[in-house]
Amino acid sequence: MLSYAIRRILLTIPTLIAVAVLVFFVLRVVPGDIVEIKLTAEGGMVSEEEIMSEKERLGLNDPIMVQFYKYMIGLPQGDLGISLWTENNVSSEIAARIGLSFELAVLSTVLAVLIAFPLGTLSALFRGSILDYVIRLLTIGGIAVPSFWLGMLIIMMLLATVGKLPPLGTVGLLEDPLTNLYQLIWPALSVGYRYSSVTARMLRSSILEVLSEDYIRTARAKGVFERIVIVKHGMRNALLPTVTVIGLEFAFLLGGLVVTESVFNLNGIGKLFVDSVVRNDLNLLQGLVLTVATGFVLINLIVDLLYAALDPRIRYQK
Amino acid sequence: MSNIDDKNVLLDVKNLNVEFKLKNGTVRAVDNISFQVGKGEFLAIVGESGCGKSVTALSLMRLLPRIADISADHIKFDGVDISKVTESEMRKLRGRRISMIFQEPMTSLNPVLTIGDQLTEPLLTHLEMSEKEANARTIELLGMVGIPEPEKRLTQYPHQFSGGMRQRVMIAIGLACEPDLIIADEPTTALDVTIQAQILELLKDISSRLGVAVIMITHNLGVVAAYADRVNVMYAARIVEQGDANQIFEKPSHPYTIGLLRSVPRMDKPRGGRLATIDGLPPNLMSPPVGCRFKPRCPLAGDACDNVPVLETQHGKEDHLAACFFTDKASKDGSTIYLAETSTHSSAEINKENPLLVVDGLEQYFSVSFRSGWLSNTSGTVKAVDGVSFEVYPGQTVGLVGESGCGKTSVGRAILHLNKATGGKMQFNDVDLNSNSVALVRQDMQVIFQDPFSSLNPRMTIGEILEEPLKVHNIVLDPQEREEKISDLLLKVGLYPYMRERYPHELSGGQRQRVGIARALSMEPKLIICDEPVSALDVSVQAQIINLLEDLQRELGIAYLFIAHDLAVVKHISHKVIVMYLGKIMEFGEGDDLYSNPRHPYTRALMDAAPIPDPQIERNRVKIVLKGELPSPLNPPKGCVFSSRCNFVTDACRAEMPQLQECGNEHQAACIKLDELENA
Numbered sequence: 001m002l003s004y005a006i007r008r009i010l011l012t013i014p015t016l017i018a019v020a021v022l023v024f025f026v027l028r029v030v031p032g033d034i035v036e037i038k039l040t041a042e043g044g045m046v047s048e049e050e051i052m053s054e055k056e057r058l059g060l061n062d063p064i065m066v067q068f069y070k071y072m073i074g075l076p077q078g079d080l081g082i083s084l085w086t087e088n089n090v091s092s093e094i095a096a097r098i099g100l101s102f103e104l105a106v107l108s109t110v111l112a113v114l115i116a117f118p119l120g121t122l123s124a125l126f127r128g129s130i131l132d133y134v135i136r137l138l139t140i141g142g143i144a145v146p147s148f149w150l151g152m153l154i155i156m157m158l159l160a161t162v163g164k165l166p167p168l169g170t171v172g173l174l175e176d177p178l179t180n181l182y183q184l185i186w187p188a189l190s191v192g193y194r195y196s197s198v199t200a201r202m203l204r205s206s207i208l209e210v211l212s213e214d215y216i217r218t219a220r221a222k223g224v225f226e227r228i229v230i231v232k233h234g235m236r237n238a239l240l241p242t243v244t245v246i247g248l249e250f251a252f253l254l255g256g257l258v259v260t261e262s263v264f265n266l267n268g269i270g271k272l273f274v275d276s277v278v279r280n281d282l283n284l285l286q287g288l289v290l291t292v293a294t295g296f297v298l299i300n301l302i303v304d305l306l307y308a309a310l311d312p313r314i315r316y317q318k
Numbered sequence: 319m320s321n322i323d324d325k326n327v328l329l330d331v332k333n334l335n336v337e338f339k340l341k342n343g344t345v346r347a348v349d350n351i352s353f354q355v356g357k358g359e360f361l362a363i364v365g366e367s368g369c370g371k372s373v374t375a376l377s378l379m380r381l382l383p384r385i386a387d388i389s390a391d392h393i394k395f396d397g398v399d400i401s402k403v404t405e406s407e408m409r410k411l412r413g414r415r416i417s418m419i420f421q422e423p424m425t426s427l428n429p430v431l432t433i434g435d436q437l438t439e440p441l442l443t444h445l446e447m448s449e450k451e452a453n454a455r456t457i458e459l460l461g462m463v464g465i466p467e468p469e470k471r472l473t474q475y476p477h478q479f480s481g482g483m484r485q486r487v488m489i490a491i492g493l494a495c496e497p498d499l500i501i502a503d504e505p506t507t508a509l510d511v512t513i514q515a516q517i518l519e520l521l522k523d524i525s526s527r528l529g530v531a532v533i534m535i536t537h538n539l540g541v542v543a544a545y546a547d548r549v550n551v552m553y554a555a556r557i558v559e560q561g562d563a564n565q566i567f568e569k570p571s572h573p574y575t576i577g578l579l580r581s582v583p584r585m586d587k588p589r590g591g592r593l594a595t596i597d598g599l600p601p602n603l604m605s606p607p608v609g610c611r612f613k614p615r616c617p618l619a620g621d622a623c624d625n626v627p628v629l630e631t632q633h634g635k636e637d638h639l640a641a642c643f644f645t646d647k648a649s650k651d652g653s654t655i656y657l658a659e660t661s662t663h664s665s666a667e668i669n670k671e672n673p674l675l676v677v678d679g680l681e682q683y684f685s686v687s688f689r690s691g692w693l694s695n696t697s698g699t700v701k702a703v704d705g706v707s708f709e710v711y712p713g714q715t716v717g718l719v720g721e722s723g724c725g726k727t728s729v730g731r732a733i734l735h736l737n738k739a740t741g742g743k744m745q746f747n748d749v750d751l752n753s754n755s756v757a758l759v760r761q762d763m764q765v766i767f768q769d770p771f772s773s774l775n776p777r778m779t780i781g782e783i784l785e786e787p788l789k790v791h792n793i794v795l796d797p798q799e800r801e802e803k804i805s806d807l808l809l810k811v812g813l814y815p816y817m818r819e820r821y822p823h824e825l826s827g828g829q830r831q832r833v834g835i836a837r838a839l840s841m842e843p844k845l846i847i848c849d850e851p852v853s854a855l856d857v858s859v860q861a862q863i864i865n866l867l868e869d870l871q872r873e874l875g876i877a878y879l880f881i882a883h884d885l886a887v888v889k890h891i892s893h894k895v896i897v898m899y900l901g902k903i904m905e906f907g908e909g910d911d912l913y914s915n916p917r918h919p920y921t922r923a924l925m926d927a928a929p930i931p932d933p934q935i936e937r938n939r940v941k942i943v944l945k946g947e948l949p950s951p952l953n954p955p956k957g958c959v960f961s962s963r964c965n966f967v968t969d970a971c972r973a974e975m976p977q978l979q980e981c982g983n984e985h986q987a988a989c990i991k992l993d994e995l996e997n998a
Contacts, residue, residue, distance in 0.1 A: 215425065215426055217420065220381055221418040223412035225443070236431075312477070313475070
């Protein structure tokens with residue numbers, strides 16, 4: 001187990017390096033020029049010389065390999081360069097906002113799992129019943145409904161029932177946990193719905209598959225209580241494919257955050273993402289992509305470790 | 319109805335019915351059957367696939383899916399009618415007083431729980447032992463079923479056990495609470511014959527020592543003959559014959575039992591003529607025939623058979639019942655009712671001047687690498703085939719026999735160039751076979767695969783499957799002629815030309831295998847490599863296919879390389895037999911000579927392990943039982959590859975692999991102790 005874990009952790013390093021390289025070059029292919037956008041933002045004509053000197057100042061005139069060299073050297077030191085727009089450190093720009101997004105991601109995941117497990121299990125155990133059909137209808141809805149639209153529906157629902165929206169301006173988790181939760185639960189629900197739907201459906205089908213396995217029959221033939229048959233013999237095996245889906249769907253969650261933060265007007269990295277794209281702020285954008293990609297890699301690392309903990313065949317793989 | 323003393327009856331089943339309600343109708347999988355099992359008795363339920371034997375077993379345990387509807391006058395277990403008890407009472411019986419062993423040891427254990435965990439479960443549930451007591455008992459149980467170092471094994475997982483070892487664990491689970499009855503559903507069907515012998519001996523030994531009754535579900539008549547006290551023969555959801563095992567094997571009275579017994583090739587009889595076959599296929603239980611269900615296939619059927627026959631006493635013995643109106647005729651003329659024609663094997667002398675296929679020193683090595691440490695890989699070589707040489711002459715059948723992993727299939731694949739051999743030479747019809755020249759002889763060298771279910775493309779009709787090779791090889795160019803050719807081929811293999819429109823899933827297993835044979839025949843080959851062609855088929859269908867192969871050989875002079883694990887089948891069909899073990903030839907010789915006078919200890923052990931369907935012979939055999947299991951091919955024993963399991967091993971055997979040496983007319987064996995063993 002330990003050697004598997006260490007091997008798996010070491011493997012994330014080359015993955016992250018590859019991501020960094022890819023991000024750098026792919027973004028340089030995108031057309032558009034921040035300097036022009038920035039300088040013309042206030043209106044009026046800008047001369048060619050002004051643009052050139054501004055580019056020179058920001059280091060955009062260096063040959064691409066030199067820019068790449070500076071970027072790669074900076075990375076291990078946590079230096080992601082400066083935002084071309086605000087001229088603040090990219091890392092501090094991200095750091096200021098990542099807490100909120102992280103909290104939202106965790107909350108959505110927890111919410112998704114909390115919803116998915118009972119739904120998926122009930123649906124499998126009462127296969128073919130009304131309950132099963134209702135759950136399947138709900139979960140197919142979760143896959144079909146885009147999260148921003150659900151977000152808008154939630155906002156309208158809040159206006160119609162409570163009559164007001166959660167207060168603007170985020171309150172820190174530690175300052176006032178209840179308000180914080182009240183603010184974040186709605187966006188979390190709107191991105192978590194899809195997540196929980198996919199997970200519940202996967203759990204349903206893998207429980208059904210597992211319950212028809214020979215070893216379940218063996219467990220029943222031993223006279224084990226039906227509850228134990230399902231929880232101990234069934235669930236653990238059914239979790240394997242479900243955990244994989246949780247890892248993969250995390251990417252959708254991150255995508256959903258970008259839009260949902262805009263809908264709920266939350267100042268997280270999702271919103272920063274949108275801003276940096278609009279402004280063509282290459283440095284900030286690559287910092288953000290790198291951050292999100294790292295998050296995704298880490299989640300899948302956790303999934304793989306969980307997988308090994310659940311399945312001895314992987315743990316002992318020689 | 320039977321002769322077990324009332325006080326000795328453990329299980330008494332009266333008029334058991336099991337129905338499955340499906341979308342398109344109701345299937346009665348078990349139809350009104352009654353039987354008893356005495357305390358400590360060994361009952362076999364025998365029949366072909368789909369006859370309801372497994373459903374019977376599962377219905378006793380109430381382990382069938384919800385769509386099954388079980389009803390019975392009573393199912394009395396030790397005096398209590400368990401057909402009426404609640405589910406919670408039933409659960410208390412399962413694993414405690416009745417336990418079950420299943421067919422597939424590879425999938426019957428939970429892959430994510432340790433062996434110890436799975437073994438202690440019934441102890442903790444039923445006997446309320448403490449964790450510590452349960453562990454001690456588990457170690458004792460594992461020792462009892464012959465698992466070495468049980469303490470270490472407790473914390474291991476199923477994937478760290480071989481198939482035979484897993485089945486031992488299953489037996490240990492079954493025995494854990496000292497039940498009164500063990501139901502074993504085809505417990506050895508998935509295992510090699512030497513392992514099968516070990517497992518069955520263990521089961522028999524333990525059941526007689528502890529006085530546990532056993533219901534053994536099987537299709538293997540040899541296993542029945544070797545172990546059963548009493549037998550139920552099932553056909554199409556009903557019991558057709560029931561009673562004392564010796565009696566039934568000696569004087570079978572139902573035409574189905576007679577047919578079943580006569581369609582099995584026998585290892586102990588000299589190579590004779592055609593096998594008796596039961597024509598046709600078992601009925602579809604969705605719409606079974608009226609009256610006797612065996613009527614459409616029965617050679618004795620008459621008008622009376624439109625009524626349902628009941629089980630009646632036979633030969634004045636109370637413990638022998640059969641359900642047939644013509645049992646007198648059947649038991650009197652038993653030996654003749656299935657003999658349609660008595661044509662024998664091709665008697666034409668095989669011309670041994672020009673071999674068709676010469677295999678010389680064939681080597682098939684596979685290099686494998688696997689992770690052995692943190693970041694390190696270890697690589698090794700598996701010598702799947704190591705220096706195998708033999709010849710096949712025109713019109714001859716050469717049998718290649720051995721347990722799984724012995725390399726017999728690799729030999730076939732290397733000859734066909736499906737895998738590229740890593741060494742040795744092959745010649746076909748005087749052409750040196752290599753990757754370039756193999757295309758030239760492809761037509762002359764065809765193959766029939768084991769699995770008739772997956773080796774035909776499900777999206778092509780039978781006609782298209784047969785037409786394809788004719789087109790590809792430009793054998794018949796005219797579409798009209800091709801149609802005729804396909805009709806001819808179908809008739810030749812015993813199918814009807816109208817079947818060309820069908821898809822593979824519309825045919826039975828035997829019919830699909832016939833399509834496989836027709837496809838091979840369409841090339842008018844000189845040699846067909848048959849890789850386990852009958853092992854997926856039921857006994858009566860197996861006999862039909864074997865007869866077909868023999869008829870085709872006689873008619874067309876085709877040579878076969880017949881690869882199989884069933885010694886009796888190989889003996890029946892082959893002129894010459896090669897026995898392989900771990901990639902090497904252990905012994906080869908003319909079939910009759912080899913089987914009556916096996917010289918190599920492995921050949922002997924292999925034959926001893928395969929049970930013969932005759933209780934008289936079977937129970938008097940002196941057997942060499944092989945210890946242990948096939949060693950890892952990555953790390954074969956030093957010297958003679960068989961030395962790790964041989965009962966006669968000495969230090970000299972471990973020094974080097976012995977060469978094949980003559981020990982009779984065209985009979986060779988690779989053992990240094992041939993002379994010594996002959997006198998022993």
